[in-house]
Every structure is written in C-alpha cells, then in structure tokens.
Amino acid sequence: MTLTKEQYRALAAVVGGEHLSDDPVDLDAWAWRSGQAAMAQDFKPRFEAIVMPACTEEVQALVRLCNKFGLKFKASSTGWGSYCDPGGPGCIMLDLRRMDRILEINEENMYAVVEPYVIHAQLQAELMKRGLCCNVNGAGGNTSALPLAAHEGIGHMSASCGIGERNLLACEWVTPAGEVVRLGSLGSLGEWFCGDGPGPSLRGVMRGNVVPLGGLGVYTKAAVKVYHWPGPPSVELKGCSPHYAPVKLPPHFLLRYLSWPAEEGREAGIRRLGESEICFGVMGFNANMMAANVATNNEEELRLTEEYSKQIVGPGVCLVIAGNSARDFEYKRRVLELIVQETGATSLKAVEEGEVHDAFVWRFIRVTASIRETMRATGVFGGEVFGTDSYLVQSNFIQHSRKDKAELVARGLVYPDNTDPFITSLEQGQLTHSEVLLRWTPDPEVAQAAAEYVAKANRNAVEGHYGLPHHLWGDPQHDFFGPHTCNYTHWLRKIKKAYDPNGVAESTHHITAAE
C-alpha cells in the first residue's frame, strides 16, 4: 500500500510538505534496527509515510485524518525500542521530533512538563541547575523524558526518584479517535487536581500495566514528578570522549559495588539498603555490566570482566550514596559499612576510589553507559523484561530463566556474558525489577532460539505464578497470559475498542480489539 494523492495532500496540509515524506530513503531510515536475523527480509515493515507534527493540534488533525482514511498510525520520539516499528503495511509514523520543549519546571511543586522529544539528559541537566533531579530510564539519558514514552520508566535513580508509572502526574493525550484529553494538572483549572484525572483512574486506562506502546493514541505532553538533587548545578568534566571523568567529584558522593556469596545475601543486603533509605541510586549490576561501564571498548570490557569476576563473590549490586551535608553523608556511609559487615558483603576494590570511581559515579547518575552494557558487545540486545514486584518473586523468576539462558549459551547460540541475574531495586526496596539479557551475532537460527527462549520464560511465569512480565508485546503474548491472569485481556480489549473504534492506533505491540 502507498498513500493516495488525496491522503498525501491532506497530511501535507496539516504539517506542511517539508514535514512529510513517503520517499524510500526516509522510510528505510526507520526500517532497520539491530537485533534481527540480519537478512534482507528481516527489515522492519516500512511506514507508508513519515509525518512530523509540531504541536498537539497537528497531532489531533493527523489522527482524525487517519480515522477518515482508515490509515493506521504509530507515534514515537527517539524511536529506539522495536515497539516503535509498525507490524505491517498501512501505517504512517508520527515522528514527534519537533515537539521538543520543556514547557515548565515548577520548583516549588517539584514537577516538570515536557513534550515527547525532550530527552532525559536535557531535563536532568536543567533540573540539576535548580537543585532537582528526575528518574532517568535505565535505557539511558538519550531517551524521551516523557514518562509514558518508555516501556517502563525504571532507572538507576529509581531507588530515590521513583518510576515512570508513579512519576506521571499529568498528561495530554490525543486518543485514537482524535479527542484531546488532559489528565491531572494539565486538565485542571488551577484548583485541586488528581493525577488519575477525572473519573475512574483514567491514568490506569490510558497507561495500563506497561504503556500501550503506541496502541492507544499519542501522548503529547506530560508532567513528571521531580525530586531533590543533593549535588551541584553542574559538574565539570575532563578528558575527551569516551574517557570522561569529573575534574572534581562533588562532595558527599560515593559508589560501591557489593557482592554476596549467595542470592540470599543479596536479598538481605538490598532489603537493608532499602529500609535504611541511604541510597540515591541502586542497580543490580553484575561483573560484566560493571566492566562495560568502565571499559571504553570491547577488548577492555573483556579484560575487565575477567578482572572483576575474580573479585566479585556472587550476586551483587551497584549503589550510589549522596549526602545532603557532610553529616548526612557520614551517617549514610556508616550505615552502609554496617550493612556490609552484617550481611557479609564484599566490595569491588577496583571501583572504590580514584578516577574510576569518580567517573563511574557521574556516568551512573547521568545514565550514559546503558548502550555499552547492552548493545556494544555484539551489536544486538534482546531477552526478557520481567515485571515490577517483590524481590523474592523477581529473584525466583530469574533463577528459572537464567537456566534457560545457560542452555542457549551451551549450544553456542548467545554470548556467554554472565549478565544474569540482573535485578534492580526500586523506591528504596519496595519493588524490584529484573531482566535477563541475551546478546548474539545475528543469524536466523539464533533469532529463532531467542524467540523460543522468551516463550519458555512466559511458561515459567505462568507455572511459577510469577505474574506478568513486561515483555508482553502483542496479541499472542497477551492471549497467552490472559486466561491465567483474571482475563485482563477482556478489559484491555474493551478499552481498546472504546477509545479506538476504527482500530487506527497501530497495535502490533499492544493489543488489538479482535477477541
């Protein structure tokens, strides 16, 4: 399918001809991302056109045109995730790149209002100037700061700066039918407002367990909750890329990597860290992720992984402590010492001091090494994304899945990187999130094995009663879990039908209305 002249003209009338293209060169730019079987037929389906609206009104007009013409649409900002791609023909892309303003930073009430193409690195830097900070997606500072754009909104500072679903205070939403709905403060008249908006938790309807990944309209603005930043407005860096390090680390910051001989030790450690609320950031890294953070290339990563593995005694966690004052810092440092002592943790000496330490702290807070951790080794990253639940549930789930990964490693199908288990603690230990990374050199056999692996993980989740993973993209996966999970799929489909009567919001990675 290609756009008719009438369709093209109508779209161009909304955004202007220079912000619309159906040329193959522009379409194919979006048709590849690594992580596939690397064969010509494994390009992603092309969009029919790329359209670049500049404001909510234009988004609304485009969505209405899609309804009129029976065109599907999918909106995205930085476009990293594979869920940004269409599942088949007949879909146009709403590239939100031109909607890139920070509309407000309200210091008193501690929130910021952003458009979709503001990236975390920008928002975080602006907030730091004002003594504030935000959660940055674990995917990195290069991702959209809109708390609805990312798949989950979980990151390094989620211990102290919340997670996407919690931080979403308000939202402007263009529904698939072309209505503009404003929830929370964006829809209020300056009086009392509720983040859930008018009626029965419209935020839950709009968002769901994970965001609808393009399947339920377009989010054009959002208010995101921001938090206290205990550091300076900015930090001067020395060195040239990729060898950056702070000239002087701000006072009262400390990073440690702790490991325990067994999972029970880590569980106790993370629980104690959470209870004491001493951590600014926590990530359940492993030897390879620590090495990937420090190393500036793969050769170095291999060497450091080996070196760190010898010093790491078992499951571990990377944490940053930030003191608001010398006294506060000293208190937190001593509590940490006590936890280390009482839980029998071992600290990774290699990152404890000097430039390695200082650089790691800053990289961790700015969340700039995620691409190194995931994509650099092989150029491909896949795997499982588990849910958000208690530590033990996540931990038990991951133990199942790591065995399945070991099987793939034994067959030579994926990179034996020892990146599992990877568990991170959220909101001072109240919740936990975990993932199993798979990395490989693309070929069809491996791609097939990776898909089977995810299917196996899903079976594990059901059989072990571990709840819903976050990697549920599309009808087949939802339909697999629905019957085991209160038939939530019925409700999800009712919402889809109600808000998208013509089925124009592309739903390959969400859910379609078809029972």
Added chain:
Amino acid sequence: MALADYRSDMESCCRCSACKFIPLEKVTGYARANVCPSISRFEFHSYSGGGRMGFGLGLIHGRVEYTPKTAEVIYNCHLCGACDVSCKYAMEFDVLEPLYAMREECAKHGQSVPVWDGLVAGLAKGAPLVLEPETAEDDWFADLPVADAAERGAAACPSAVLYHAGCLARCTRAAGRTAAAAVTLLARAGLKVAVDKQAESCCGGRAYEMGYRAQALARARENVARFAELGIMELVTGCAHCYQYFKVLYPKLGVEHGLKVFHITEYLWTLVEQGRLSPTRPVKLRVTYHDPCHLGRLSEPWIPWQGVQRMRHMRVYDPPRVLRRGTYGVYEPPRRLLESIPGVRLVEMARSKEYAWCCGAGGGVRETNPEFAAFTAAERLAEAQDTGAEAVVTACPHCVRNLMEPGGLVSAGASAESRIRVYDLVELLGESMSGGA
C-alpha cells in the same frame, strides 16, 4: 572500502539516537544538546547518523535506489563526524566511514552533484576546488621573501619544510592574507620554509569527500610524487582540511608519503613553547575557539585494519580493531597558542573539541546547499555569542569563510544574525607580535 563492506557496522546500529546528541555526559542543559547539523536542519531520521545506517542497508539490499532524493539526503551532510564520536562513546562500529562510501556509490550511480562535477574536472591539473576565485593563485605570496621549493630545492630549504597553503589561500583574499601571516611568523622564528610556488596543487581531499575517489587518489599520488621530487621531509598546512587529508586520507587511500604532517597551529605552538616566537603585544579580546572538524575529531591518524572476528558473538577482532573515536584530535595546541597571546581571554562554547558543532562548510555543503551551510554557521555563531565572547577564533580558512559569510549568502563581515568577529588564529598571533606578523 565499498559500502557493502560496512554492512556489519551498519547492521549494528540499534537506533538509540545517541548520534543526534553530544556525548550524553556532556549535556549541561536543554540548549546546545544537538550535535548533528543535518538532522537539526532537516528533521527526518534519514538525515542522522543512525538513519543513514538504516537506509544504507536499504541501498545494499536494493530496497532503496540512487535517486536524486537519495543523493539529496546523502549530500546534505557536513561529514563532520560528530555522529561518529557520539556513537562511539558507547558503540563499537564506524558511522562516518559508510557515509564516505555512500557518496562514492552515489557518484558511481550517476548521482553526483553538478557543481562538484565541474570543480573536480579541473583536479587532474591541480586546479583549486574553489568556486569563483577572487585572486590569482600566486597573489598570496607575491610580496613575501619566501623560498620557492621548486627553484631552489632542498639546499635552500635545509629544514625541508614545505608550507602548503591550500586552495582557499590561493583563491581568496582573506585566506591568502592568513597564509602570508603564517609564513611570516615561521620566518620570524628563524625557520626556512619553502612554498611550492608554481606547482602547489589541491590536496584532493574534498573531491574524495564528494565521492570522487579515483580523482582524489590520482591527485594524492601526483602530490606525493611532487613532494618526493622536492625532497620534502615535513609538511605544514595552513588549512585544517589539507592537514587531515595529508595525514589521514592519504594513508587511508594507500598513498604512503612518510612525511611528518603538521597543522600550522601545532607548529606555531611548538615555536612559542621553544621561545622562538614570543607574542608580546596585548590583544585585548575575549574570544571563543571553534574547533575545525578536520583539525579536531577527524585528525586522528588512520589506523589500517584487516582481520576477523575473534569470538563468535562478541565484536572483538584478531588483530584488535582500534576505532578512531575523535579522542586524540588536535585540541590543545590552538588553545595554548591563544592563551599565549597577552590580553586574550579564552572562553569555551557549550560544544567544543570532539563534540564541537561544525561551521557548516564541511562535506561540500557550502557549494551544494549554501542555505544549509548558512544554517549551520548561524547556529555556531549564536553559540559563540552565548559565551559573551567578542570574537570567534578558528584555525581553518574554510571555517573562517563560512562563519564570516555563512553559506556565502552574506556578502562581508559578520553575519546577519551575529555581530561577533571571526579570526583565524594565525592572524591573531600575528597581531600580537611586536612589529606585527
């Protein structure tokens, strides 16, 4: 290497968009976070490093054809290499090299740029790659007591140092004056440099960047033969482009010359350090320094590599593949030189060194799309003004020209958007020498 040889590199693009921004650790606010002029101007993903990897694979697989539109996207890029640096902060593949290869393929498929076809036609004879020359080619050294490398040979030039002025110095008044100032400074330091008065020819690098590999290669071979004939040991260039081409491109094309290649700022800084040049006259000016792409991130030596992947899944190679990441460009000598001038106060722009924003002249864009060249320059001038500087100083005649007359669209002096002055560093150093340069 042909475009298809970069298939594995291009397939590694995960579409993270890091190529569109300065290295993320360096983002200090909302403004000036972008690093790629091309996508900043044209907005579509296809104009970014990542998007180019995507449709590049489409070209390899025959999904995308070499049409005028494809060429328009490919040539509306400064080849400034900023995307490459930002990507390689994290990743392990080449972004910039496939972009050169795409242009070569474009030319092969009959989608070269007419204005460049005309320019490159004269390259075989060494003609400068400059549209509408303002001066005769020998004007710049006409009144200078500088040795002619050809006439007098190595005997009159004991240091065997050749000053290569570059096309712009031979064709434009402003760059000619800067070249004259450079030679005068070198002479003042007691160096006997020579100029190839009758036969200095274009280095050919810009032709390579426009996709004319064969013509650039032929020019490179002829130039190297000429240097050998002259008995040259060291080459000092007044132009950052020439510097990068002699130092990096020639070895990349397999044309080895064995010469030590210096940019004029490196050379002058050494002379200042040695006490052979002493800037003493105060130049009271608050300045910011613009890093030319070819002197900065693109100037790391070429590292030839041929090998195989050592482990099945991890991208490690035998022998190890060392990627050029812009880390070791020429960043400090120009800054040290500036700081050596009494009265000069240097303030840095938000984007500098390896993640500097391009001036807009690169990639042949000034000739192919002056409006885009002007856009890029305007952004840089605005950034320079943000620092509170009175002048932006740089070290490449192409940068000077495009910042003074963005895209050639503003006739003279500062641009319409900017009242900031633009200097070549050599000029400023000349001013600070008692008695002038």
